[in-house]
Amino acid sequence: MYVCLCNAITDQQITTAVSQGQVNSMRDLQREFGVGTCCGKCARDARDLLDAARPAL
Numbered sequence: 001m002y003v004c005l006c007n008a009i010t011d012q013q014i015t016t017a018v019s020q021g022q023v024n025s026m027r028d029l030q031r032e033f034g035v036g037t038c039c040g041k042c043a044r045d046a047r048d049l050l051d052a053a054r055p056a057l
Ligand code: FES
Pocket: 003, 004, 005, 006, 007, 034, 035, 036, 037, 038, 039, 040, 041, 042, 043
């Protein structure tokens, strides 16, 4: 499922990137995938995905 339509980024791409340690924050998602940098409508869903995919501390 697409999370960020502006940049064609899927939930799978985000969860994979988190599990591989490529991203760990919204800033990382913005830098690596451009998530939330265009219209911004995906920011809440992307943050929820990020929180769910991050390992508990
Ligand atoms: Fe992600 Fe527009 S849908 S910036």
